[in-house]
Amino acid sequence: MKRAYSVLGALLLLPLIPVPAAAEVGWLGGATSTGWSAVAGPGPGARSPGTANGYYYPNAPISVRFESGKYSLSDPSSVLFCGIQGNGPVTNGTGVFGNRSGTDLTTACADGYYAAQQFGGMLRDWLGRDGLDGKGKWAPMFVGMTAVNAYWNGHTANFGRTKDGARQLVNLEIVAHEFAHGVFQHTPGGFDGGAQTYQLNEASSDIMGALTEHYANNPNDPPDYLVANESNPLGRGPERVMYQPSLGPRDEPDCYLPNMNSIEVHDGAGPANHFFYLLAEGSTPAGKPASPICAGGPPSVTGIGIRDAGKIWMQALLLKKPSWTYTDARTATLNATRQLYPTDCPKLTTVRNAWNAVSVPAGTGEPTCLT
Ligand SMILES: [Ca+2]
Numbered sequence: 001m002k003r004a005y006s007v008l009g010a011l012l013l014l015p016l017i018p019v020p021a022a023a024e025v026g027w028l029g030g031a032t033s034t035g036w037s038a039v040a041g042p043g044p045g046a047r048s049p050g051t052a053n054g055y056y057y058p059n060a061p062i063s064v065r066f067e068s069g070k071y072s073l074s075d076p077s078s079v080l081f082c083g084i085q086g087n088g089p090v091t092n093g094t095g096v097f098g099n100r101s102g103t104d105l106t107t108a109c110a111d112g113y114y115a116a117q118q119f120g121g122m123l124r125d126w127l128g129r130d131g132l133d134g135k136g137k138w139a140p141m142f143v144g145m146t147a148v149n150a151y152w153n154g155h156t157a158n159f160g161r162t163k164d165g166a167r168q169l170v171n172l173e174i175v176a177h178e179f180a181h182g183v184f185q186h187t188p189g190g191f192d193g194g195a196q197t198y199q200l201n202e203a204s205s206d207i208m209g210a211l212t213e214h215y216a217n218n219p220n221d222p223p224d225y226l227v228a229n230e231s232n233p234l235g236r237g238p239e240r241v242m243y244q245p246s247l248g249p250r251d252e253p254d255c256y257l258p259n260m261n262s263i264e265v266h267d268g269a270g271p272a273n274h275f276f277y278l279l280a281e282g283s284t285p286a287g288k289p290a291s292p293i294c295a296g297g298p299p300s301v302t303g304i305g306i307r308d309a310g311k312i313w314m315q316a317l318l319l320k321k322p323s324w325t326y327t328d329a330r331t332a333t334l335n336a337t338r339q340l341y342p343t344d345c346p347k348l349t350t351v352r353n354a355w356n357a358v359s360v361p362a363g364t365g366e367p368t369c370l371t
């Protein structure tokens with residue numbers, strides 16, 4: 001049964017409201033859709049080590065701004081900062097932010113800012129990308145939304161809380177998920193298109209969330225391929241399960257379906273999330289969850305590791321085009337693999353097998369090892 005749009009359906013939603021061209025150009029233009037005014041960060045200051053004393057991430061290292069005797073949760077070299085409910089960067093005199101409380105919003109900013117910097121580090125160190133647009137551009141983040149939701153509005157990332165109000169939705173994968181919408185937005189073709197474009201946008205964000213958990217490798221948040229398991233927004237456990245999407249509480253298909261275009265955008269991320277897990281980890285990885293293969297797929301898939309899988313996904317985003325479809329994404333990852341690993345025939349075969357394992361149809365002119 002297809003779920004109606006609701007706060008549950010809207011969880012982690014990239015709102016389907018058109019982003020005004022001015023907002024994209026100006027990055028900080030206009031009010032956010034919460035009604036909070038977008039606030040520009042302060043001017044340049046010195047970079048200083050700081051500490052996030054977070055609820056999810058107690059005693060986590062962060063890099064903060066130091067200026068006029070004050071530390072702030074803002075990055076001296078970009079417009080990344082964390083503010084509460086539309087205000088400017090959280091500031092104090094110690095450089096230690098947060099009190100480990102799940103309801104304290106300074107603590108939420110400490111967690112969220114740490115998570116954003118880990119996402120930025122993953123982009124830089126693993127995927128070779130500088131910021132959301134590849135040229136160092138970032139965006140502000142705001143915590144303290146009362147909704148059980150988090151979203152990217154085209155120029156800011158915004159984070160709410162759990163249904164029971166006990167925790168803020170600012171752990172690694174949710175923060176990476178929302179900012180990763182900015183990467184999808186700032187790669188060729190942007191984020192406009194049809195149902196499958198939105199579905200692939202959601203999958204891309206889930207993929208970047210998993211990559212960020214693995215990059216951070218924080219003992220307080222062991223890497224996994226579950227979405228929203230750490231914050232448990234609705235008290236029903238993970239919202240999405242990448243290795244077997246149908247295990248989640250939503251209506252996510254494991255396999256590409258003929259009616260893909262009528263599936264809700266987050267649910268429609270299922271087959272691409274499933275593809276990524278198979279590519280990264282394989283169908284029966286040692287010590288990790290098994291992942292089913294859809295009818296007509298190969299007998300098994302052997303994973304190539306999450307870092308190489310992430311590189312291929314990022315390179316495919318650089319080959320993105322308007323109105324991207326599942327078949328377009330399949331072709332793009334194959335071309336990306338040829339570009340990144342020109343002599344690695346087994347890797348190309350694994351990418352193809354992983355798509356076959358989730359039933360995504362081949363396009364015309366797919367690269368093969370012999371061409
Ligand atoms: Ca985790």
Ligand SMILES: [Ca+2]
Nearest residue numbers: 173224226227
């Ligand atoms: Ca997770």
Ligand SMILES: [Zn+2]
Nearest residue numbers: 012013014205
């Ligand atoms: Zn999203």
